[in-house]
Amino acid sequence: MKEVSLLFKDLLTEAVTGFAKEGGLLPGDVPEVQLERPRHEGQGDWASNIAMLMAKRLGLRPRDVAAEIVSRIGTDPHLEKIEVAGPGFINFFVTNLWVRDVLEAAVKGRENYGRSEQGKGKKVQVEFVSANPTGPLHVGHGRGAAVGDMTASLLEYAGWQVEREYYINDAGLQMNLLGQSTQARYFEILGCPEKAPFPENGYKGDYIYELAREVLERDGKVYLDVPLEESFPVFQEHAATTILEGIREDLSRFGVHFDVWFSEKSLYEKGLVDSALSFLKERGHAYEKDGALWFRTTAFGDDKDRVLVRSNGVTTYFASDVAYHKDKFDRGFDLVIDVWGADHHGYVPRMKAAVEALGKDRDALQILLIQFVNLLRGGQQVSMSTRSGEFVTLKEVLDEVGVDAARFFFAMRRCDSHLDFDLELAKKASTDNPVFYVQYAHARIQSIMREAASRKMEIPDPSSVDVDLLLEPEEKALAKRIARFPEEVEKAASELAAHRIAFFAYDLAADFHAFYNAHRVLGVEEPLSKARLCLVEATRVALTNALAILRVEAPERM
RNA sequence: GCGCCUGUAGCUCAACCGGAUAGAGCAACGGACUUCUAAUCCGUAGGUUGGAGGUUCAAGUCCUCUCAGGCGCGCCA
Secondary structure (H helix, E strand, O other), rough: OHHHHHHHHHHHHHHHHHHHHHOOOHHHOOOOOOOOOOOOOOOOOOOHHHHHHHHHHOOOOOHHHHHHHHOOOOOOOOOEEEEOOOOOEEEEOOOOOHHHHHHHHHHHHHHHHOOOOOOOOEEEEEEEOOOOOOOOOEEEHHHHHHHHHHHHHHHHHHHOOOEEEEEEOOOHHHHHHHHHHHHHHHHOOOOOHHHOOOOOOOOOOOHHHHHHHHHHHHHHHHHHHHHHHHHHOOOOOHHHHHHHHHHHHHHHHHOOOEEEEEEEEHHHHHHHHHHHHHHHHHHEEEEEOEEEEEEOOHHHOOOOOOEOOOOOOOOHHHHHHHHHHHHHHHOOOOOOOOOOEHHHHHHHHHHHHHHHOOOOOOOEEEEEEEEEEEEEEEEEEEEEEEEOOEEEHHHHHHHHHHHHHHHOOOOOOOOOOEEEEEEEHHOOOOOOEEEEEEEEHHHHHHHHHHHHHHHHOOOOOOHOOOHHHHOOOHHHHHHHHHHHHHHHHHHHHHHHEEEEEEEEHHHHHHHHHHHHHHHHOOOHHHHHHHHHHHHHHHHHHHHHHHHHHOOOOOOOOO
């Protein structure tokens, strides 16, 4: 349907420029012609507010301007009628010809229907989850995983070349704490906790005992007689790799796969942190004060400068992040998207500053802040903290509510909205969860297809069907919805709003269910049956593609 | 104290770059299976978009103030 809107836009632009010239407006004074989708039935298929924008400059009433413009609009086979409505909108109504356009585009486009070339030739990296390998993933990580993954596949669909990346914070204090915690539990199990006291702020979860037990089973009691510093790396290494392995498994089960697992440690090993620091120093963005190295982020809009190297010589987390982002851009990405928990929002200005200091446009880095998931169980708040060991893991949630339900649940919200996730409710809702509503529509379609096949009916070529038979309101509504899919993909991609696709899938399913209940596809006169079968196939294509973006399964039967 | 996010129907959430009559689901009530899957559909009811000003032909959307909730303000990560 993109073509039709462009067609109308051209017709309208021509009329507007003609009228503007007569009215004595200079070309620079003519506002840009825009078409939008009206919200309500009866307001046409496309509408423009151009008359209201021009009215003031011309000193005329909006409706009069609209009437003048309309009188100058040419004819086209796709154009049924034009109306002036409300305060001065110009509404365009399409003829039934567009139905054939939609069917052709969807049925012939198949898995490519809805794809766009918006991001053609451009590379984007989406970095998400990136949880410290110090404990299992919890629900909050699950939301980040779902949003990041869906955003990535949405951009793929919009023509971008996409890479998914996980940044492993395997350097620094938290990893030490993890190793020490595991070590302490080892000695505790062996009955001599005094040999390695549990660190303050250590990780208290039960999984730490499990890790310690694994070391004990594998290596026995050998570390009893070894200095703590010597055995420490063994515990840290075992804990980190085991936990990371678990994270990979959880994500894989959740349907999330990364192209690159990027290690923070490797930044140091390759000297990338040092070279990033020299880069900043050479350009005068860094300076020494009180024995520390500072980054002048205030020059790029931050409220205070930030330390890169502490006076004790240790680099900050921020320093490795600057180096990491420099490396991202050095890898040639046109756009870099970071998916962060909203608790890191205070970090955004300095990261944007860093990007600018690196010589990039600050918009080349987009940060999606995922608001917290408020976990409830039967209305009762569940406190979550990795360190205290009190949390519900992503794995447990998947066990309870299932992968598709969890993904769709996260997909149905804007990422900057706070989210209540009630486990009891999610379990209870698993039968009337929106995801099953959508999947059920697909299963029904497939059921029609199976029945059609058993009756030796093939899906007709759209050019061979009589689209004028599709006149029922449910049929038109369904066709219109299908037609909007490509627009929705483009809109969602440019806004980085994957939730729009979930809502589209839901609305499409609703239109299909309404159609299904009102009309029969098989067992009516053949020409009508063929036309409807074609419409159903087009629905299947759009629904399948939308679910593919969300990575939610489209089942054959339920 | 300063900053970011949020506030929409009883509950959970939508609403494209400011557009016309603010939409769904759940919960409530009343209907629809002899026919391609009733995990569905149709209908009824439900709103001063937290509040007050302002900008605009037009405000849930933009600006100012204010109230409430969440989060953040380190030479921590």
